[in-house]
Amino acid sequence: MNILSQHNFAQADMTSMHLENVTVDFPIYNAKSRSLKNQVISLATGGTIGSNSEGHVVIRGLENISLSLKEGERLGLVGHNGSGKTTLLRVMSGVYYPSGGNISINGKCTSLINISLGIDPEATGRENIGIRGALLGFKKKELAARQAEIEDFSELGSFLDMPVRTYSTGMQLRLAFSISTVIQPEILIMDEWLATGDEGFQHKANERLHDLVNKTKILIIASHSKDLLLNNCTRIVWLEHGKVRMDADAETVANAYFGHHQ
């Protein structure tokens, strides 16, 4: 009895993600549905366009995706444009609730798809740390404790008191990167490796990102780079037309996918 309940507790405490027959349909209300009614066209890129029972155009973004991710797994996503990578990342980060099937996510999940989201160009760097930090779910105290670390890492010095619009693109990226990578998520979702500033900073940033990726319990990254995927992932899912074309260890899928495309 005791052992059993302990076991259950441990199970519940483990970071994991389960997708069961997840289907995502996007209703498109402003497209002309007449020409598409009652026919289903499969295109070279993108999901399947069809129509639903009310006659609206529907784009099927994902179809019957079943995946189980356990703690320690590093999942790569590959597929050509419009194959459903971003949609799947959004389902996994809890933005899209699947229109069919089930998803359960156990663990604190953070997506670093666009690290500049929420940055206000008229506000100072320091103010932006507060805004972006709050968006990422930091409590005021937690953020205050990390403030100095973020400021140091960004190497922006006295520019932190200047409006962000006065920053160069590289400086803006540094700021966004410094704030966004102090998070300690259990599940980390990324769309490509984060690009950052000049060479000196790049090295430091890569180190930090590697550190973050290594600490996170589950990593999900979509990428078009074979090296990146092979270096960071243990498993790769190849999406095509919103369906899983291949789901296996990183090496096998990478060879099949990149071999197939080159």
Next chain:
Amino acid sequence: MASVTAQKITAWEDISSSVTNFRLAALLGWQDVAQRYRRSSIGAFWLTINMGVLIGALGLVFGTIFNSPMSEFLPFICVGLIMWGYFSSLINDGCTSFISNSDTMLQLPIPFFTYILRTWWRNTIILAHNMVIFPIVLLMFGKFVNFNALLVIPGFMLVSLNLLWVMVVLAVLCTRYRDLTQIVQNIMQVGMYVTPIMWMANNLPGGARSRLMLDLNPFYHLISIVREPLLGGTATQLNWLVTVGMAVVGWMIALLFLNRYRSRITYWL
């Protein structure tokens, strides 16, 4: 965000976690106001000046038309215009609360009511700036508020509760039906003329029809529970009953509605 984001999030969970984390909504709402006026030297007090000029001009014109004593009419139109400005920008901005936050909504699973609270807080900050005019107008005529003014506190809370549920429903509907925003704007424009803002209820010819025109207008009740206390009077029992009733029924509808459509909202963005 949440440690367990499993399964569907109910409307109740959404709203309670938004309220618990009000700091985020307040920060974003404050940012909205600050952003607009950051490069201006007197900042958001431009709003106060604009409103003051409007009150002065309309007060003189309509006060003269209705032959009302200025010492009575100007404070009346002052509170009326400021509160109407608050109502209409809350409702109009409420329609686009989700649409204007679509970038964030498509990336971070922040509870949706946060965006409604952001809109509410932004407009409440603007309201606070505008309210500065009211004591100035009172002083001009050597008037003061009396103890009834304390009733403005429950009045304001009721007004906010009512507007917030309307905003929830409209935000969902307007995300799905984009034309609705225009219709709502239209209604709010007309609403300003059918509600006693620029005219006083006693300017109406007496009789059942005038009474009905007032009592069937929800905005009349909403504005009364904040305006009357500030002008030294009290709102009628009917005003309070209607606003309490609307808040209770409205929130029940809004919760059911949000619960039903919450998971579809991001698909409509």
